[in-house]
Amino acid sequence: MPLLQRLSLRLRIFLFFALIALGSSALVIIDLYLALQRIGFDALPHLVLFGGLTCFGILFLTGWVWQKFDVNVANPIEMIVKDVRSLVHAGAGQGLDQETGKYLGFLNPAIREISEALVEARNETDRQIAVAVNNANKQKRRLESVLKDLSQGVLICNLDHKILLYNHRALEILHVSGDLGLGRSLFSVVSAAPFHHALERLTRRFSEGRHKRHKEGLGQLVICATADGRHTLQGRMSLLLNEQETSATGFMITFDNVTRQLAENVERDRLLHNALVNLRDPAANLQATAEMLTGDFHLDSQTRQALEKMIAREASALAKRITALDDTAHAMLANAWPMxxxxxxxxxxxxxxxxxxxxxxxxxxxxxxxxxxxxxxxxxxxxxxxxxxxxxxxxxxxxxxxxxxxxxxxxxxxxxxxxxxxxxxxxxxxxxxxxxxxxxxxxxxxxxxxxxxxxxxxxxxxxxxxxxxxxxxxxRDHHTDEAREETQILPERLEFYDFDLMERTNLGSLEDTPLRELDFVVFDTETTGLDPSGGDEIISIAGVRIVNGRILSGEFFDQYVYPGRTIPPATTKIHHITDAMVANAPRIDAVLPKFQSFASDAVLVAHNAAFDMKFLSLKEESTGIKFTNPVLDTVLLAAHLQGQNASLTLDALAEQFGIEILPDMRHTALGDTMATAEVFLRLVDLLEASGITTLRQAVEAENKIAAIRRQQARY
Incomplete structure (x- = not known):
């Protein structure tokens, strides 16, 4: 791209007027020089005076005309361009009022007509799409209802072991081991080895064509442990094929928690073993004693009496052991009944x-x-x-x-x-x-x-x-109010699934991955103040995941943090978080590991990310948690797209893109996170329209804006 085309419209117009002013001044100077040659050097003072006044007048008049042209033509044109780009690529735009574009003639009304026509066409298309997908939504709701009512956990993963679907039962079973979410690795919540082994066997069975005659087809029993090793799961893995049934695209797992069942089986085996051991010796003693009493042995009365007492003693002990075994067996039978x-x-x-x-x-x-x-x-x-x-x-x-x-x-x-x-x-x-x-x-x-x-x-x-x-x-479980407060209640939410993730290839290097194929965690923090190096602390942190270009509103992180210091009243007026609200919250060293697990290998996104990342980086030494994720900043991305002079606050960007922030959610970590996520998706649309499609290009664009800001800060 030529250098001139990379310059902004307003700068190019300024250079055009500057060229006019300098060219006119140069012509005046040349004319004065030629006149001086003809009339002699005696008139030099007069020529310099009037020539200087003429050049100054030209420069002043040109500058004044440029300033009016910039305010009434160039700036409105840039605003029109920004608004049209937002309307076309991000689905939102404010348009110009009549006063702003009054010197643009029919351009502003024409843009308005085009915008209204585009909005109307989009609305009509949306209506047609809504009608077309109505039946599909009905089927989707039925699927969600069926999945929710299943007594077993259900997971569908692609061949990279990324989760594409899960039901509420799977969430209940696996939530004890870690955070379950779309696009996240299956092995963050379960042990990997059994699934690698089963997938290898199923893939080989399919490639060799043995699944057509195998009694289990494309299925395989799987027994594994949760990631923390506390629970044992048993289920069945089934290979999923593409439409042509020529290759595998993923696998489905149905499973249940069999920890208690296995423990009861072990106890039952132990009971049987103990029964044999405990009954063998008394039975042998009784048999030997009975043989002595009934045999041809000549026993005196004292010996016979001792043997009879032994029989009574062993019989009593045997009866007690049988009663104890019966009680144990009865209890196990009762426990086996569904209660x-x-x-x-x-x-x-x-x-x-x-x-x-x-x-x-x-x-x-x-x-x-x-x-x-x-x-x-x-x-x-x-x-x-x-x-x-x-x-x-x-x-x-x-x-x-x-x-x-x-x-x-x-x-x-x-x-x-x-x-x-x-x-x-x-x-x-x-x-x-x-x-x-x-x-x-x-x-x-x-x-x-x-x-x-x-x-x-x-x-x-x-x-x-x-x-x-x-x-x-x-x-069996504690149902007191105190226990309810300590027990984390799983959110009631719809089943989540995204089968478009099935089509993803290996992402390889994140830098060269298209933005739409990346997983993002948009986050925000609320703090005691604005000086992280001066002792201010995080008091709330929230995050939400974006997978496949979709905000997963059900997969969010929202946690108060005890800061170890009081919250200034002036700060409370902004985010409305009081000391009482964080008094029983965990400290940052307990919260950051959970947030790091939530973010896992996603790209972090924040509005003015440097501020939030500074708070996180200052806790590396004390918590041992270091965030190495790539980071994108919606402020820098918006500045690249709309220029440094545009208003880049979260409220301004939300208003520009038609994003509503509820008043009671503004300046809360979760509320600002959700708004930032919506803004970020609009910015991704605009970035793609401007030729920025990969993470590497987005980071380079951010770095250029950051360099310009650092340069401006020197002056």
Missing amino acids: SDVYSSSLFNSVLRRNSAESLKITCEFIGEPIWLHCDSVTIVELVEFVLRKVAETTGLKAFQLQATETGRKVYIDLHWHGDEVPSVAQINSWLDEPLDRDLGEITGRDVLDRHKTDFWCTRVPQGTIHLRLPLAPA
């Missing part, structure tokens, strides 16, 4: 709804505070409702109370009523031997009690109240 934590109020409401469908109308009051317990809620509801109905039929009463209390290692479900008649043990046992409900098959109340390793008993309490008590196990 879960349930809130007592939910359990009681189910009993009430179940009873309301019966012809026998009973009122039941819930008393006491609701608590958590562990049981098979289906059969317990049936059992409690069944017994409640039996008591009502026997006593003729209609009013009852249900209460759940926790004492020691048990939770008691108590059925209360006022009366004189107390059901006998035999009567209760007869009820428990009856089938509960035909929908449950032939399951009796006794079966339900056996599964829960418990029993009913009835007793009279003071004030003439009778209660029927059912002991159950307490909740």
